[in-house]
Amino acid sequence: MVQTSGDGAVATSDRPPVAVDDEVLAAERRRWTPVRVAIWVAIALLGGLAWVMLALVRGETVNAVWFVFAAVCTYLIAYRFYSTYIERRVVRPDDRRATPAEYKENGQDYLPMDRRVLYGHHFAAIAGAGPLVGPVLAAQMGYLPGTLWIIVGVILAGAVQDYLVLFFSMRRGGRSLGQMARDELGRVGGTAALLATLTIMIIIVAILALVVVNALGESPWGVFSVAMTIPIALFMGMYLRYWRPGKVSEVSLIGFVLLMAAIVAGGWVAETSWGATLFTLDRTTIAWAIIIYGFVAAVLPVWLLLAPRDYLSTFMKIGTIILLAVAIVIVRPEIAVPAFSEFAGRSDGPVVPGPLFPFLFVTIACGALSGFHALISSGTTPKLVEKERQTRFIGYGGMLMESFVAIMALVAALSIDRGIYFAMNSSAAVTGGTIETAAAFVNSLGLTGVNLTPEMLAQTATNVGEESVVSRTGGAPTLAVGLAMIMQQLIGGSGLMAFWYHFAIMFEALFILTAVDAGTRVARFMLQDSLGNFLPRFRDTSWRAGAWLCTAIMVGGWGAILIMGVTDPLGGINTLFPLFGIANQLLAAIALAVCLAIAARRGNVGALWVIILPLAFATVVTVTASLYKIFSPVPGVGYWAQHAAYRNALERGETSFGNAKNVDAMEAVVRNTFIQGTLSIVFLVLTLIVLITAVLATLRSVRAGGRENTEDPEVPSRIYAPAGLIATPAERELEGQWQRAGLTTSRGAH
Amino acid sequence: MLVRWCRGLVWWVQGVLGEDAYIRYLDHHRRAGHPGPPMTEREFWRARSDRQETDLRGRCC
Numbered sequence: 001m002v003q004t005s006g007d008g009a010v011a012t013s014d015r016p017p018v019a020v021d022d023e024v025l026a027a028e029r030r031r032w033t034p035v036r037v038a039i040w041v042a043i044a045l046l047g048g049l050a051w052v053m054l055a056l057v058r059g060e061t062v063n064a065v066w067f068v069f070a071a072v073c074t075y076l077i078a079y080r081f082y083s084t085y086i087e088r089r090v091v092r093p094d095d096r097r098a099t100p101a102e103y104k105e106n107g108q109d110y111l112p113m114d115r116r117v118l119y120g121h122h123f124a125a126i127a128g129a130g131p132l133v134g135p136v137l138a139a140q141m142g143y144l145p146g147t148l149w150i151i152v153g154v155i156l157a158g159a160v161q162d163y164l165v166l167f168f169s170m171r172r173g174g175r176s177l178g179q180m181a182r183d184e185l186g187r188v189g190g191t192a193a194l195l196a197t198l199t200i201m202i203i204i205v206a207i208l209a210l211v212v213v214n215a216l217g218e219s220p221w222g223v224f225s226v227a228m229t230i231p232i233a234l235f236m237g238m239y240l241r242y243w244r245p246g247k248v249s250e251v252s253l254i255g256f257v258l259l260m261a262a263i264v265a266g267g268w269v270a271e272t273s274w275g276a277t278l279f280t281l282d283r284t285t286i287a288w289a290i291i292i293y294g295f296v297a298a299v300l301p302v303w304l305l306l307a308p309r310d311y312l313s314t315f316m317k318i319g320t321i322i323l324l325a326v327a328i329v330i331v332r333p334e335i336a337v338p339a340f341s342e343f344a345g346r347s348d349g350p351v352v353p354g355p356l357f358p359f360l361f362v363t364i365a366c367g368a369l370s371g372f373h374a375l376i377s378s379g380t381t382p383k384l385v386e387k388e389r390q391t392r393f394i395g396y397g398g399m400l401m402e403s404f405v406a407i408m409a410l411v412a413a414l415s416i417d418r419g420i421y422f423a424m425n426s427s428a429a430v431t432g433g434t435i436e437t438a439a440a441f442v443n444s445l446g447l448t449g450v451n452l453t454p455e456m457l458a459q460t461a462t463n464v465g466e467e468s469v470v471s472r473t474g475g476a477p478t479l480a481v482g483l484a485m486i487m488q489q490l491i492g493g494s495g496l497m498a499f500w501y502h503f504a505i506m507f508e509a510l511f512i513l514t515a516v517d518a519g520t521r522v523a524r525f526m527l528q529d530s531l532g533n534f535l536p537r538f539r540d541t542s543w544r545a546g547a548w549l550c551t552a553i554m555v556g557g558w559g560a561i562l563i564m565g566v567t568d569p570l571g572g573i574n575t576l577f578p579l580f581g582i583a584n585q586l587l588a589a590i591a592l593a594v595c596l597a598i599a600a601r602r603g604n605v606g607a608l609w610v611i612i613l614p615l616a617f618a619t620v621v622t623v624t625a626s627l628y629k630i631f632s633p634v635p636g637v638g639y640w641a642q643h644a645a646y647r648n649a650l651e652r653g654e655t656s657f658g659n660a661k662n663v664d665a666m667e668a669v670v671r672n673t674f675i676q677g678t679l680s681i682v683f684l685v686l687t688l689i690v691l692i693t694a695v696l697a698t699l700r701s702v703r704a705g706g707r708e709n710t711e712d713p714e715v716p717s718r719i720y721a722p723a724g725l726i727a728t729p730a731e732r733e734l735e736g737q738w739q740r741a742g743l744t745t746s747r748g749a750h
Numbered sequence: 751m752l753v754r755w756c757r758g759l760v761w762w763v764q765g766v767l768g769e770d771a772y773i774r775y776l777d778h779h780r781r782a783g784h785p786g787p788p789m790t791e792r793e794f795w796r797a798r799s800d801r802q803e804t805d806l807r808g809r810c811c
Contacts, residue, residue, distance in 0.1 A: 117765030
């Protein structure tokens with residue numbers, strides 16, 4: 001909504017009301033007309049039926065469409081009932097108050113944005129490769145544990161976190177999570193939160209990069225088409241800078257066409273002998289290329305590479321997700337994976353080791369509960385919110401959409417043959433890397449209904465245009481195979497399967513590379529800001545040497561972990577991915593702890609359980625997972641147990657041990673487990689400090705019956721817009737008053 | 751009806767990508783009553799990308 005009255009002197013009393021009366025809203029909420037009752041009963045019944053089909057009926061297969069119904073119906077019910085409970089009891093928004101977008105409006109970063117556009121904007125910022133990868137790996141345990149956690153987790157934890165952080169940051173002029181932690185938890189808690197955030201960002205960037213490396217290793221087609229995104233982005237950057245500034249959707253469309261051409265051309269190039277020699281790169285080389293790229297991209301001007309690729313990635317993200325949803329509903333694949341697999345009750349799964357509790361909950365982070373979102377929900381989005389009550393739609397609703405993406409990724413991964421799934425996702429250390437040894441390994445797992453032949457693996461590789469699909473770990477290739485299987489049934493048939501596979505790889509790589517340079521830049525600013533406390537010159541972001549130095553430190557940090565993961569004899573991603581999930585969930589625990597301290601200040605003790613529930617769960621999960629990783633005596637699970645086992649073997653003078661075939665590999669394991677174990681300890685200690693300070697701050701507030709808040713001073717609002725996607729009758733009526741008064745322009749009238 | 755939907759979709763996609771930023775800036779400029787003429791379209795986009803250098807929109811995993 002845009003105000004068109006140019007006159008700043010109009011008193012509020014000259015305008016229609018800026019909010020629908022609370023009483024009217026409550027009456028609307030309680031008005032249960034027969035039609036409304038019928039709709040909600042239908043949603044509840046359909047959702048209930050879907051859950052029965054998923055959880056109780058044990059047929060040979062289950063249709064993918066039940067996943068969609070179970071998810072969507074549960075989201076609708078949670079959004080309608082639980083999120084309004086949180087709104088009334090904890091958040092208590094007030095549309096009579098101006099948002100920072102209104103009272104700090106500067107035409108640039110502070111500017112009221114239409115709620116529907118901001119929803120898309122916010123969603124594009126929070127959703128990336130994370131929700132596409134975790135669910136794929138968790139499919140090892142069967143479909144039900146992952147499905148339950150993604151859906152229940154989002155409504156009780158993930159969406160709650162995103163909503164609260166967004167609202168609290170908005171009340172504080174768009175302050176960042178770090179600043180809020182400092183305000184609420186004091187110096188010690190604030191510093192611990194900052195350090196934890198910085199290390200967590202390093203590990204997250206490293207592991208995302210590792211996913212790309214694993215997808216592109218020995219894949220000339222993939223390397224060529226992903227490499228082409230760089231010249232395409234550079235071209236788009238120049239186009240926007242010099243030829244047609246501001247023509248964003250035009251250039252995105254051109255970029256998209258070029259991207260499709262690059263995927264098609266990749267198939268041809270990979271078949272030529274020069275193309276195959278030039279673009280068949282081993283994983284270590286690709287890792288180094290990404291590290292060099294990461295540094296260059298982070299110091300180049302934003303307009304040249306980052307901004308155009310961001311447009312392209314937003315464009316692809318929204319398009320592909322809609323396409324995938326449509327495809328799943330039309331194709332309705334049958335899923336033969338059992339509800340609980342053989343590995344649900346064991347801790348020796350070849351994809352991610354460790355027992356279901358807690359490792360399911362750290363393997364699927366994004367999609368259920370992602371701490372990283374707290375960095376977006378504070379800072380960027382709150383500066384654009386038009387009216388306070390819209391935060392429920394944008395914060396809670398935005399996260400529901402990400403959860404839905406995770407469900408679709410899970411469905412895509414589940415739709416491929418289980419034997420192929422395990423051959424793709426088990427590390428080369430156990431599959432041996434060839435189709436014969438991989439098939440033998442998978443068959444030796446004793447999975448019911450699985451009988452994998454080398455021919456099946458060879459055929460899959462041929463279908464997707466790859467040399468081999470064995471041990472393509474990291475989740476992205478599996479998702480790509482699943483997506484290709486589903487999409488080819490909708491468009492193109494098996495002839496287009498290779499295209500769809502590389503399309504999926506490309507769009508995951510695009511998200512991840514955008515996250516890599518944006519993450520590096522954000523981390524660099526955080527580091528510069530922190531160093532600025534001791535050496536004020538670092539605060540000056542235009543100081544080249546400082547910027548380069550901090551970028552180099554950050555790239556060095558994630559680059560080292562990336563190289564470690566790529567060269568790890570135990571199969572990098574399988575040992576590192578839990579660390580990614582733990583890091584992300586610990587950040588969520590930090591964000592929820594800050595929310596708890598803030599909500600307690602406001603004094604409504606009776607409703608604090610809404611925050612305590614997910615906080616306690618995230619804490620128990622991450623602390624347990626960290627303790628497993630630190631103290632478990634099982635070498636496959638505990639980093640230090642693994643460390644000790646290999647060190648002892650070296651001391652005994654052995655020249656091969658476990659999956660390490662020579663002394664160098666054994667030394668690498670000793671080194672890697674030391675770093676992984678140390679990181680686990682660092683995360684745990686920092687988070688416990690944050691939690692303890694938050695609990696103390698909360699208790700102080702509870703004892704005092706609430707304390708003075710840390711919000712920005714209240715400014716009366718002078719604009720109006722409805723809260724949710726669809727305006728209620730009362731909201732429509734008020735919107736009409738504003739339109740008749742000539743104070744708003746309707747949508748699309750720009 | 752269909753035309754309205756398509757127009758709505760185009761409006762939404764352009765909004766999400768940020769294409770309407772200049773129009774929104776002009777609108778803000780007029781309402782806020784800033785002295786002096788607003789930036790031209792070219793100046794605006796240049797200033798916007800220069801600002802992104804230090805004020806970065808986050809991207810998540």
